[in-house]
Amino acid sequence: MKNNGNIFELFNSVNDYWSPKIIADVNEDYIKIAKFKGDIVWHDHENEDEMFYVMKGSFNLHLEDEIITLNEGDYYVVKKGIRHKPEAKDECWVLLIEKKETRHTGNVTSDITKSTEEQLK
């Protein structure tokens, strides 16, 4: 893990949507970058919090009882156990903070699910 760099340059090397890349290893968390476009499956993380921070663009965070629009500069922590589904009309660049053991689609495995090994590439 290189653990340093320029986040915008790293985003430029991300080609696929919903394919988080781990850019740093901080205590028990991984810091990841991902490009969102379209939507992914509803899921939760039973024992882990997940923070979303919008670096470019905007996306909708669907929660069971509301939809929150996050714009550039906005952040939101989805606490453990909360069901959610991110959805982006247009491309959105997101910084994620997740516990190392977090599976990005929770206990739901779908076509877009990436293993930790794939996220470390």
Next chain:
Amino acid sequence: MKNNGNIFELFNSVNDYWSPKIIADVNEDYIKIAKFKGDIVWHDHENEDEMFYVMKGSFNLHLEDEIITLNEGDYYVVKKGIRHKPEAKDECWVLLIEKKETRHTGNVTSDITKSTEEQLK
């Protein structure tokens, strides 16, 4: 802990340098924002990693054998036990990721040391 908001707006409410404000609680880490200007004491965090991400401006991260300049968009993880001293010629806005128990000046207490309670205000 509100755990959501706009980071740039939150920075606008920070008046003091070297006075981190906790903006989110994610797993075992706190996410903090701080404005740097001038320098603080050399210190390390014996058991905790600390990530610096530059949101505006630039600062120099002094390590024992080198000085690394971090500009907007750059991040750097100081691994546990590594002595360091941040120094900023001009005002710099920094996002910090630290373990909840981390004291921001390590085991060194100086005039600028802020308690966790102060950082939560």
